[in-house]
Amino acid sequence: MAQTHLKLTVADRADAPPATGGARSDGGGRPFWTVRRRDNLVGYLFVAPQLIGSALFVLLPLGLVGWYSLHEWNVLAGTFEFVGGENYDKLLADANLREVLAGTALFSVGLVVFNLSLALVLAVLLNQRLRGTAFFRTLFFSPVVVSLVAWTIVWQFLLQADGGINGLLGVAGIDGPNWLRGEGTAMLSVIIVQVLKNVGLNMVLFLAALQGVPAQLYEAAELDGAGAWTRFRRITVPLISPTILLTSIITVVGSLQVFAQIAVLTQGGPGMSTTVLIYYLYQQAFQFHHFGYGATLSALLFVIVALLTVVQWRMRRKWVFHEA
Structure with missing residues (x-):
């Protein structure tokens, strides 16, 4: 009996019937x-809400977008007919698509460069042990929590021909343009408005990363004669590179999904100079009622976002610290 008892394993004890009896058998x-x-x-019950939410609000919409892109759906006429690949042929032949993609690329590049550069500079400055840094951190982060539409409407008034920006320029004797109606200034204005809205978020992320860099590394480099720029390039940037990767992915994806700013400030104009892909999608689907073609543009946007994210993730091994 003693030898038999010693041969019992933990799994045998786990699978043993409960002492209370009445357990259902297989x-x-x-x-x-x-x-x-x-x-x-218990584990499945914990992850079930997330799985159900992903299935209902991610996988199902993606499937429906692919299904709608194969149809021509006219809501006004109440028709829904299968057209196969006609919407994709229309996408390839769309004369406006090249200009839309060029505008989208210009907006995304400008937003990413200005946002990340300004956020990193602000984070470095606010990481210094100086008086008033807490006030400026709050000041630069506060636009992040402001309503997007309210923020955009305020800037719409400021950027008008007789708005606040030109009023300040007039005090200095400068005749400012109509920022939102000039082809050379409309896109720049939208980029600046969006940068000022969200730069505080990336600034906080960079600030947290900077505070995690060991001070001993800076002290050792300074003793070896390294200047401020060398310390920043050789120590700061490599150690915060994972955060740079995170913020770049977030900013790139966000730049391709900007809609409210375009809709409120310029409505895609003047001409099509500020018409980005997601606003063009909105026009085709909800203004011109070409829902099938709008779904096709949605599929194109999904492919672009996925490709850019994968490219950034693959390139991380070449410049992100600890990923080589």
Whole structure:
């Protein structure tokens, strides 16, 4: 009896029937609700809300976009007919698409460069042990929590021909342009408005990363004669490179999804100079009622976002610290 008792394993004890009796059996004499099955059930219950949400609000919409892109859906006429690849042929032949993609690229590049550069400079400055840094951190971060539409409407008034910006320029004797109606200034204005709105978020992320860099590394480099620029390039940038990767992915994806600013400030004008892909998608689907073609543009946007994210993730091994 002692030898038999010593041969019992932990799994045997886990699968043993409960002392209270009455446990349901799987037909082989062992109870159905073992410890392992109960643990698995608890785990599935914890992840079920996330899985259900992803299925309903991510996978299902993606599938419907692909399905709608194969149809021509006229809501006004109440028709929904299968057209196969005609919408994709229309996409390739769209004369406006090249200009839209060029505007989208210009907006995304400008937003990413200005946002990340300004956020990093602000983070470095506010990481110094100086008086008033807490006030300026709050000042630069506060636009992030302001309503997007309210922020954009305020800037719409400021950037008008007789708005606040030109009023300040007039005090200095400068005749400012109509920022939102000039082809050379409209896109720049939209980029600046968006940069000022969200630069505080990336600034906070960079600031947290900077505070995690060991001070001993700077002290050792300074003793070796390294200047401020060398310390920043050789120590700061490599150690915060994972945060740079994170912020670049977030900013790139966000730049391709900017809609409210375009809709409120310029409505894609003048001409099509500020018509980015997502606003062009909105025009085709909800203004011209070409829902099938709008779904096709949505599929194109999804492909672009996915490709850019994958490219950034693959390139991380070449410049992100600890990823080589």
